[in-house]
Amino acid sequence: GQQLNQSPQSMFIQEGEDVSMNCTSSSIFNTWLWYKQEPGEGPVLLIALYKAGELTSNGRLTAQFGITRKDSFLNISASIPSDVGIYFCAGNTGANSKLTFGKGITLSVRP
Amino acid sequence: SAVISQKPSRDICQRGTSLTIQCQVDSQVTMMFWYRQQPGQSLTLIATANQGSEATYESGFVIDKFPISRPNLTFSTLTVSNMSPEDSSIYLCSVAQGSTEAFFGQGTRLTVV
Numbered sequence: 001g002q003q004l005n006q007s008p009q010s011m012f013i014q015e016g017e018d019v020s021m022n023c024t025s026s027s028i029f030n031t032w033l034w035y036k037q038e039p040g041e042g043p044v045l046l047i048a049l050y051k052a053g054e055l056t057s058n059g060r061l062t063a064q065f066g067i068t069r070k071d072s073f074l075n076i077s078a079s080i081p082s083d084v085g086i087y088f089c090a091g092n093t094g095a096n097s098k099l100t101f102g103k104g105i106t107l108s109v110r111p
Numbered sequence: 112s113a114v115i116s117q118k119p120s121r122d123i124c125q126r127g128t129s130l131t132i133q134c135q136v137d138s139q140v141t142m143m144f145w146y147r148q149q150p151g152q153s154l155t156l157i158a159t160a161n162q163g164s165e166a167t168y169e170s171g172f173v174i175d176k177f178p179i180s181r182p183n184l185t186f187s188t189l190t191v192s193n194m195s196p197e198d199s200s201i202y203l204c205s206v207a208q209g210s211t212e213a214f215f216g217q218g219t220r221l222t223v224v
Contacts, residue, residue, distance in 0.1 A: 031211035042203050042215035043154070045112070050211070088153065092211055098144075099205075099213055103153045 004089055006102035014110050017079055021087055021105050024071045029091030032065050032072040033099070037086045046087075047074070079109050113138050115216035117204050123222045124194055131190045132219045134204030139184035142207040145177070148218070149200045157202075160187040194223045 005024045013019050023032070031050055035043035047058050049065035049072060056063055062075045072091075076083055089102040114137040124130050134143065143160040157177055158166040166179035181187040191198050204216040 033212065035215075040217075040220070042115075042117075042218045045212060045214060048212050090213075094211065097211070098156055098159070099154075101154045 004091060004100055004102035006087075006089055006105050008105065009103070010106045010108065012108045012110065013079055015079055015081060018075060018077045019079060019107065020076075021074045021089075021107075022071065023073070023089030023102050025091060025100075026070070028069040028093075029100075030069070030094055031092050032063070033090040033092075034061075034063050034072070034074045035088045035090060037088065037104070038084075043088055076107075079107075081109050081111055083107060084109050112212075112214045113140055113206055113208065115204055115206060115214060117216035117219050119219060120217060121220040121222075123224060126195050126223055128194055129190055129192045130194065130221060131188050132202055132204075134187045134189070134216055136185045136206055138208075140206040140208045141184075142213075143181060143187045144205040144207070144213070145179060145187070145189045146203040146205060146215075147200045148203060154203065157189070160189075191221065194221075196223045199223045 033048050034046045037043045047063040052069050054065040060077045086104040086106050088104045090099045092099050116135045118133045145157040146154040148154050156169050157172045158168040160166050160179050160181040162181045178190045199222050201218045201220050203218045205213045207213045
């Protein structure tokens with residue numbers, strides 16, 4: 001079945017630093033989504049990408065849909081303590097279709 | 112995006128009992144899904160809740176263990192039946208409305224003792 005690969009499992013950065021997270025797949029997706037999950041909460045959608053090569057920003061977050069449609073990255077610039085959480089990538093193949101999730105990356109930000 | 116409310120937000124249950132989790136959306140949605148997130152793990156799709164018909168279950172999940180109802184376009188329930196400690200997880204309701212984006216409720220944190 002389809003799988004999304006996210007690594008490393010955890011990242012530790014200093015407040016103010018930029019961080020980049022990658023997500024790769026062995027198969028093609030038509031949509032890439034990035035979610036953030038904080039303790040005790042459900043995942044919150046950060047950015048949605050719909051076209052190969054698309055680059056989208058949401059405040060300090062920037063994400064890109066890879067040209068091959070098999071990868072995506074998420075950048076967080078000038079990190080702050082509230083960026084702490086688990087970042088999941090997810091992909092699907094069409095409207096109303098099932099999402100496939102990566103294993104997530106736990107981000108820690110040192111003040 | 113739709114506002115999704117799940118009840119209960121958390122529960123501690125005895126093994127052998129069953130728990131029904133409710134998911135209420137503030138607008139009609141096309142698709143409703145139920146996910147399980149085991150401790151420290153990613154999200155695994157349990158089933159797609161179909162309005163007016165039986166849910167569509169993913170491999171490894173069966174109706175007898177996880178019966179699902181969806182009586183209308185804004186409400187669904189997931190029951191975790193005959194619980195064991197291995198069922199301790201976060202259970203998440205998710206909705207999609209004719210798009211490729213999905214939105215999640217806050218989850219139900221279940222502990223089985």
